Amino acid sequence: MITLYGCYRSRATRPLWLLAETGTPFTHVPVIQSYRLNQPKAPDAPLNTASPEFLAVNPIGQIPVLVDGALTLSESLAITMYLARRYGGALGPASDAESALMEQWSLFAATAVEGPALDIRMTLDKGMKTAEAEAFVAISAEKLRRPLGYLAGALKEDWLVGGRFTVGDLNVAECVRYAAAHGALMDEFPAVKAWLARAQARPAFQKMWAAREAEPL
Amino acid sequence: MITLYGCYRSRATRPLWLLAETGTPFTHVPVIQSYRLNQPKAPDAPLNTASPEFLAVNPIGQIPVLVDGALTLSESLAITMYLARRYGGALGPASDAESALMEQWSLFAATAVEGPALDIRMTLDKGMKTAEAEAFVAISAEKLRRPLGYLAGALKEDWLVGGRFTVGDLNVAECVRYAAAHGALMDEFPAVKAWLARAQARPAFQKMWAAREAEPL
Incomplete structure (x- = not known):
C-alpha cells in the first residue's frame, strides 16, 4: 500500500492531484508544516514536519513524502514522476x-x-x-x-x-x-x-x- | 549521432562528465555564453547563446543542449539522466x-x-x-x-x-x-x-x- 505524507495546503497537492488522476488507493497522513502549529485554525493533524515520527520518515523534515514498499521518496516533482511511471499509464513516459x-x-x-x-x-x-x-x-x-x-x-x-x-x-x-x-x-x-x-x-x-x-x- | 551544445566552462560539464564515463561518441559544439564575447580571452567558439543558429536549437538560449535523433533536450540534469538511462548501463536506473x-x-x-x-x-x-x-x-x-x-x-x-x-x-x-x-x-x-x-x-x-x-x- 502507498502512503503519502503531507497536508493539502502544501506541495503535496502535486502527488494528490496525480493520485486523483489514477485512482490508485493510498493511505494519506496529513502531516502539516510545523510553523502552522501557531496559527489559530491549523488543521487537526496527527503529525507536523518537526515531529520525531515524521523526521524518522524524512530527516530533512519536508512534505510531501511517499512510501511505497521499500521505497521512501521525497521531492514532490519526483514523487509525481514515480507515481505516473509506476501507476499512471499514459500519464507517465512511454519511451x-x-x-x-x-x-x-x-x-x-x-x-x-x-x-x-x-x-x-x-x-x-x-x-x-x-x-x-x-x-x-x-x-x-x-x-x-x-x-x-x-x-x-x-x-x-x-x-x-x-x-x-x-x-x-x-x-x-x-x-x-x-x-x-x-x-x-x-x-x-x-x-x-x-x-x-x-x-x-x-x-x-x-x-x-x-x-x-x-x-x- | 549525439550532438552536445555547450562549452566546458558551463553546466555542460555535467553531460561531458557523463559522456566521458560512457565513452559514447558525440559531436561537441562548444557554444559559449553570450556575455563571454566581451571577455578578453573568450574561447574561439563558433556559436554563442545569443546566436540565431543556437536559438533555433534552444529558444531559451541556455547551454547545455543535447540533440539525439528527433529529441532535443535542455536542462543539464535531465540530459545526464537521459544519457545514463540510454547509454550508461549501470550509471542509469535499474528499476x-x-x-x-x-x-x-x-x-x-x-x-x-x-x-x-x-x-x-x-x-x-x-x-x-x-x-x-x-x-x-x-x-x-x-x-x-x-x-x-x-x-x-x-x-x-x-x-x-x-x-x-x-x-x-x-x-x-x-x-x-x-x-x-x-x-x-x-x-x-x-x-x-x-x-x-x-x-x-x-x-x-x-x-x-x-x-x-x-x-x-
Whole structure:
C-alpha cells in the first residue's frame, strides 16, 4: 500500500492531484508544516514536519513524502514522476525520450518558475499594498517573463509531451499556478493561460482542489 | 549521432562528465555564453547563446543542449539522466524505484544546493574581501547547512543510489562542487567531502576537468 505524507495546503497537492488522476488507493497522513502549529485554525493533524515520527520518515523534515514498499521518496516533482511511471499509464513516459522531456520540464519548473512564482503568490496573498511589495511583485514577474515566453513557445500543441496530458504538464502547471495570482502577467502569455486552464479543468485537479479548499488555513 | 551544445566552462560539464564515463561518441559544439564575447580571452567558439543558429536549437538560449535523433533536450540534469538511462548501463536506473531516487536527488541538488553553492563560488572567485561579500558567503553557507547535513545522513554507503556510482551522484556532486570553494563549510560535513572526493577521483571526471581547465576563461 502507498502512503503519502503531507497536508493539502502544501506541495503535496502535486502527488494528490496525480493520485486523483489514477485512482490508485493510498493511505494519506496529513502531516502539516510545523510553523502552522501557531496559527489559530491549523488543521487537526496527527503529525507536523518537526515531529520525531515524521523526521524518522524524512530527516530533512519536508512534505510531501511517499512510501511505497521499500521505497521512501521525497521531492514532490519526483514523487509525481514515480507515481505516473509506476501507476499512471499514459500519464507517465512511454519511451526514454518522453522520460527525458518530462524530467526536463520538471527541472525547468523547479528552477526557472517556482521561486519567483511563489514569491508573487505569497506577497499577493498577504495583501500588502506598500511600494516595496509592489516592486517585489514586479521584479518577480520580470524574472518569469523569459521562462513563461519559452513555455508559451513550447505549447504549439495542447500539452507539453507526447500529444497528451502527462505528469510533465502536471508538474509545470503546479509551479505556474502560483503566478496565476498575477492576472496581468498571465494575460501576456495567452497560450500558457489557456494551457493552465485546460489542466485545471480536469476532474482530478478539481477533486484535489476541493479537498484543499476544505482544509483549514 | 549525439550532438552536445555547450562549452566546458558551463553546466555542460555535467553531460561531458557523463559522456566521458560512457565513452559514447558525440559531436561537441562548444557554444559559449553570450556575455563571454566581451571577455578578453573568450574561447574561439563558433556559436554563442545569443546566436540565431543556437536559438533555433534552444529558444531559451541556455547551454547545455543535447540533440539525439528527433529529441532535443535542455536542462543539464535531465540530459545526464537521459544519457545514463540510454547509454550508461549501470550509471542509469535499474528499476522504477532507482529512477525515482535519481530524480529525487537531481531535484534536491537543483533546488536546495545549486543556488547558494553557486553564490559562494562566484563571490569567492571574484576575490572580494568586503564585509558585504563575507556576509553574503556566510548567509549562503548557512542556507547549505541543512541540505548538506541531509546529504551527509544519506551517505551511509559510498554512493547515493543502488550501492554504486550513478548519475544521481554525478548530478548532486556537480552542484555541491560549487560549494567546495568554501573549505571550512565542507569540513563540517566530512561524509560529503569524502564522497565528493571519491566522485571527482574517477578518471572520467579527471578527463572532463582537464579539458575544462584547458578552455580559456
